Amino acid sequence: MHWITRPGWPGNLLALAAGALTTLSLAPFDIWPLALLSIGLIYLGLRQLAPKQAAGRGWCYGFGLFASGVSWVYVSIHDFGAAPPILAGALTLGFVAGLALFFALLGWIWSRCLRQTAAPWLNALVFAALWLALDALRGWILTGFPWLYAGYSQLDGPLAGLAPLGGVWLLSFAVVLTATLLIELPRLVEHRTSLIGALALLIVFWGGALGVGKHAWTTAKAEPITVAAMQGNVAQSIKWDPKKLEMQLLLYRDMTFRSRPADLIVWPETAVPILKEHAAGYLTMMSRFAQERQSALITGVPVRQPNANGELRYYNGLTTAGDAQGTYLKQKLVPFGEYVPLQDLLRGLIAFFDLPMSDFARGEPEQALLQAKGYAIAPFICYEVVYPEFAAGLAAQSDILLTVSNDAWFGHSIGPLQHLQMAQMRALEAGRWMIRATNNGVTVLIDPYGRIVERIPAFEEAVLYGEVTPMQGLTPFLQWRSWPLIAICVFLLGWGLVRRRLA
Numbered sequence: 001m002h003w004i005t006r007p008g009w010p011g012n013l014l015a016l017a018a019g020a021l022t023t024l025s026l027a028p029f030d031i032w033p034l035a036l037l038s039i040g041l042i043y044l045g046l047r048q049l050a051p052k053q054a055a056g057r058g059w060c061y062g063f064g065l066f067a068s069g070v071s072w073v074y075v076s077i078h079d080f081g082a083a084p085p086i087l088a089g090a091l092t093l094g095f096v097a098g099l100a101l102f103f104a105l106l107g108w109i110w111s112r113c114l115r116q117t118a119a120p121w122l123n124a125l126v127f128a129a130l131w132l133a134l135d136a137l138r139g140w141i142l143t144g145f146p147w148l149y150a151g152y153s154q155l156d157g158p159l160a161g162l163a164p165l166g167g168v169w170l171l172s173f174a175v176v177l178t179a180t181l182l183i184e185l186p187r188l189v190e191h192r193t194s195l196i197g198a199l200a201l202l203i204v205f206w207g208g209a210l211g212v213g214k215h216a217w218t219t220a221k222a223e224p225i226t227v228a229a230m231q232g233n234v235a236q237s238i239k240w241d242p243k244k245l246e247m248q249l250l251l252y253r254d255m256t257f258r259s260r261p262a263d264l265i266v267w268p269e270t271a272v273p274i275l276k277e278h279a280a281g282y283l284t285m286m287s288r289f290a291q292e293r294q295s296a297l298i299t300g301v302p303v304r305q306p307n308a309n310g311e312l313r314y315y316n317g318l319t320t321a322g323d324a325q326g327t328y329l330k331q332k333l334v335p336f337g338e339y340v341p342l343q344d345l346l347r348g349l350i351a352f353f354d355l356p357m358s359d360f361a362r363g364e365p366e367q368a369l370l371q372a373k374g375y376a377i378a379p380f381i382c383y384e385v386v387y388p389e390f391a392a393g394l395a396a397q398s399d400i401l402l403t404v405s406n407d408a409w410f411g412h413s414i415g416p417l418q419h420l421q422m423a424q425m426r427a428l429e430a431g432r433w434m435i436r437a438t439n440n441g442v443t444v445l446i447d448p449y450g451r452i453v454e455r456i457p458a459f460e461e462a463v464l465y466g467e468v469t470p471m472q473g474l475t476p477f478l479q480w481r482s483w484p485l486i487a488i489c490v491f492l493l494g495w496g497l498v499r500r501r502l503a
Contacts, residue, residue, distance in 0.1 A: 016064035019066075022034070023065065027421035035179075036182070040179040046111060059107070062100030066148070070096065072410045075413050114126050114497060122495070123184060124181045124198070125177065126492050128180060146386050150176060155425055159174050159175065161208070161209040164476060166476070185198075218473040220469050220470070221471055224469045229435060231460070231463070232252055233439065234251070234408070234439055239273060249272065256289070257289070261295065264435070295322050299321070300404050317363075325370070330363050376397060378395050379404075380401070385423045386422045392429065395426070396479075401430060403426075407442075431474075433471065440458060442456075454466035
């Protein structure tokens with residue numbers, strides 16, 4: 001088994017396969033122990049490598065992770081970006097190879113600066129801190145891609161109870177620490193004190209998670225309100241076709257007119273596929289209907305308005321009607337889908353860089369939450385729900401969480417179910433009910449424990465009915481965010497760096 005730790009292609013191929021195991025630990029497969037195996041294998045594989053070799057092995061791990069986990073990018077580029085298969089494949093491989101560089105950096109830093117020769121318990125702690133730091137970097141740089149975090153594997157796993165304490169970050173830290181301590185077990189048994197310390201850490205995380213797993217961090221603020229969420233199942237190929245505009249407007253109108261009365265009516269992202277100013281008459285009609293039913297209506301719609309500099313810009317937005325107030329402009333945009341980096345160079349090269357509605361501006365921070373039926377609604381448009389810190393900032397001010405999306409871009413891939421899993425984690429972190437309304441699925445209601453309580457099938461035109469309860473109170477994660485964990489990781493990385501230099 002020494003080939004696992006030595007340089008060479010056998011170990012690199014194993015790292016490639018190990019990366020793919022993490023994908024199997026996440027939705028829709030949900031085999032959570034594979035996350036431990038995946039991380040344990042790459043940790044073992046980096047044990048004896050020089051910095052350059054460790055970077056190569058880390059890259060192989062990252063390539064296996066992203067090639068298996070975000071293969072749906074090909075669907076978006078080829079099916080909806082009109083790129084030929086070869087070009088779509090090349091762009092997808094370039095995207096995957098670029099993301100894998102984060103794990104190349106992990107391998108290089110670990111081998112060059114932090115790996116200890118005679119402190120297995122410290123190695124495990126420092127490696128977990130480094131892993132988390134690079135996860136955070138990946139979720140921030142170039143607007144971030146916070147996808148496929150190991151902590152999501154625990155949504156239905158034994159560690160889920162830690163999410164309200166430290167979010168998905170704490171779950172990832174616990175998973176990585178557990179995997180590395182298990183790999184270090186043969187060396188730990190040689191030092192009784194170290195073994196006792198390692199077992200204590202595992203008991204704190206795993207025992208603590210089980211102990212607080214069903215603790216209610218938040219309480220009901222009022223009686224439940226009824227919800228009707230519309231899933232129109234509009235094909236992406238006609239979404240922005242002017243000839244199909246009337247059909248789409250009539251679709252959501254008629255679905256709403258036929259629906260059972262509900263306190264809150266929700267339409268998905270860009271359900272109204274024209275500028276809000278051009279849909280004023282239509283929205284006024286729907287507002288009148290909502291008022292007659294004493295309902296609040298929230299819908300996705302593009303918005304055109306001046307920015308802080310007086311420049312007229314386009315925004316992906318949410319607006320309200322009936323017994324509701326407010327407009328929300330999306331802050332976290334999808335690269336290439338909603339804006340094009342270096343657009344002066346890229347636009348016009350291929351159709352993918354000229355997708356409809358790919359010139360949105362970013363909404364201003366510190367926007368007021370939406371108000372519906374007297375309750376504060378924290379809105380997340382599509383991609384925004386995958387950012388733990390951003391979502392926590394809005395959730396802390398809210399009574400109910402709402403995310404709307406158009407996951408038709410994913411096609412029939414695993415992307416929509418990964419996206420859903422992250423929305424469930426946000427509800428668990430915040431201790432709040434979440435409404436998730438999508439164009440083609442998966443439309444659900446999620447309780448404060450991250451569990452789906454109402455669901456309608458994907459790729460069907462349907463209305464989801466159910467109840468959500470406005471909640472009050474803050475989970476520890478909403479109150480403190482990631483600052484305690486950041487302080488711990490900074491301390492561990494500093495300790496590891498100093499000890500390595502003194503060794």
